[in-house]
Amino acid sequence: MSNFLAMGGYGFYVWMSYGVTALAIVAELLALRARHRAATRAFVHDRNESPTP
Amino acid sequence: MNLYRYSSPAAFYPIAGRLAPWFGWSAGLLAAIGLWIGFAKAPTDFQQGEAYRIIFIHVPAAWMSMFIYMVMAFWGAMALAFNTRLSAMMAQALAPTGALMTFIALWTGAFWGRPTWGTYWAWDARMTSELILLFLYFGVIALRNAIDDDRRADRACSVLALVGAVNVPIIYFSVQWWNTLHQGSSISLTAAPKMATIMLSGMLVMALAAWFYTVAVALVRVRCIMRERQRGARQLGPTTVVPGLA
Numbered sequence: 052m053s054n055f056l057a058m059g060g061y062g063f064y065v066w067m068s069y070g071v072t073a074l075a076i077v078a079e080l081l082a083l084r085a086r087h088r089a090a091t092r093a094f095v096h097d098r099n100e101s102p103t104p
Numbered sequence: 105m106n107l108y109r110y111s112s113p114a115a116f117y118p119i120a121g122r123l124a125p126w127f128g129w130s131a132g133l134l135a136a137i138g139l140w141i142g143f144a145k146a147p148t149d150f151q152q153g154e155a156y157r158i159i160f161i162h163v164p165a166a167w168m169s170m171f172i173y174m175v176m177a178f179w180g181a182m183a184l185a186f187n188t189r190l191s192a193m194m195a196q197a198l199a200p201t202g203a204l205m206t207f208i209a210l211w212t213g214a215f216w217g218r219p220t221w222g223t224y225w226a227w228d229a230r231m232t233s234e235l236i237l238l239f240l241y242f243g244v245i246a247l248r249n250a251i252d253d254d255r256r257a258d259r260a261c262s263v264l265a266l267v268g269a270v271n272v273p274i275i276y277f278s279v280q281w282w283n284t285l286h287q288g289s290s291i292s293l294t295a296a297p298k299m300a301t302i303m304l305s306g307m308l309v310m311a312l313a314a315w316f317y318t319v320a321v322a323l324v325r326v327r328c329i330m331r332e333r334q335r336g337a338r339q340l341g342p343t344t345v346v347p348g349l350a
Contacts, residue, residue, distance in 0.1 A: 055143075058154040064219050068158045068212040072165070075211075076317075079204050083324055090331040097335055 113190050113330050120323040127320035134313035141306035149303075158216040159303070163290075164311035166209035168318060169237060170272050172202035176244070177269040180262030190326075192258035193333070195265060196248060197326040201318050203241035210234055221285060229282035233275040240268040254333055 058065045110116050142160035149156040176198045183192035213231065214224040225231065244261050251257035274281075279288045291297040297304050 058157070059148065061153055061155040061219055064155055064215045065157055068161060068215045071211055072161050072208050075204055075208060079201065079321065083321060083328070086328045087324060090328040090335075093335050094331045097338060 111188055111190050113193065116190055117327060117330055120327050124320050124323040124327075127316045127323065131313050131316035131320055134309055134316060138306055138310035138313050141302065141309060146303045146306050147300070152220055155216065155219045156303075158212050160306050160310045162209060162212040162216055163307055164314040165205045165212065166234070167311055168314045169202060169206040169209050169234070170275055171315075172198050172205060172318060173237060173240070173265075173272055174269065176202060177265045180265040183258055184262045184266075189258075192262065193326050193329045194322070195262065196258075196329055197322045198318075199241055199244045199248075199261075200325070201321050203238060203245065205314065205318070206234065206238040206241060210238065217285075223285075226285045228285035229278040230275060230284070230286035233271060233278050236271055237268075237275060240264075240271060243268070254336060 056062055056066070110119060138160060142157055146157070148154055176195045179191045179195035179198070182188060183195060210231070213234075217226075218224045244264055247264055248257050248261050251260060278284075279286055290299050291304065
């Protein structure tokens with residue numbers, strides 16, 4: 052396992068690449084979820100405020 | 105089946121919602137397979153040792169950064185030519201993910217360049233043009249945020265996306281046009297790939313995963329945009345007249 056993490060001495064470079072990529076993707080997904088929730092909340096709020104006949 | 109029907113946001117909204125999870129789960133599955141090939145199956149490189157394994161995210165992210173820009177410019181052109189709202193919304197939905205892919209390409213490139221070339225960064229033709237691509241994405245996003253009127257923002261962003269598209273062939277051909285640090289491409293459409301089949305297949309599976317991911321995220325984002333615009337249109341409807349301005 053520690054052999055795998057060491058990546059033949061290149062562990063720092065390999066895991067900085069993969070780690071930051073994973074973080075960036077998770078950040079985008081979280082931001083998107085927050086945006087989706089806010090948009091849905093506002094949509095439902097508007098619909099309840101002014102019901103269309 | 106009339107496909108033009110789906111160019112209306114109202115018709116596309118539920119379809120995007122139904123398709124997004126399929127693309128998302130496919131992306132996750134493909135990424136798992138790609139990483140398994142990349143770390144468990146692909147052998148150590150005889151020159152670069154294990155450092156080369158960065159290729160499995162670097163090249164797919166770099167491809168997607170250019171591809172997303174071209175798709176964004178295409179939707180921008182459609183929006184300008186046919187004045188279709190959905191095209192502009194698709195362009196808007198792609199910009200953040202394009203910026204993300206560009207960032208990943210630059211970041212992983214830096215951490216690959218350090219052990220292999222001895223530097224994180226150089227003002228090399230490809231790296232510089234890729235950095236310009238990142239600024240173009242930021243520019244499109246910032247321009248959108250600076251204009252309140254959605255339709256005007258659509259036109260302005262479409263023009264900027266189209267003008268910036270000239271940078272994409274520059275990135276792609278930069279390794280041929282200028283003899284600077286970044287090496288030429290390892291694979292091309294016209295010649296046999298200059299890498300082992302197992303490494304190539306890992307890279308292609310990861311590229312497919314990045315593509316599926318992008319489609320999934322863009323579909324969810326375009327749904328958010330539709331709802332946000334619908335709300336904006338209601339708030340700025342014909343009944344809201346600012347006194348003294350009429």
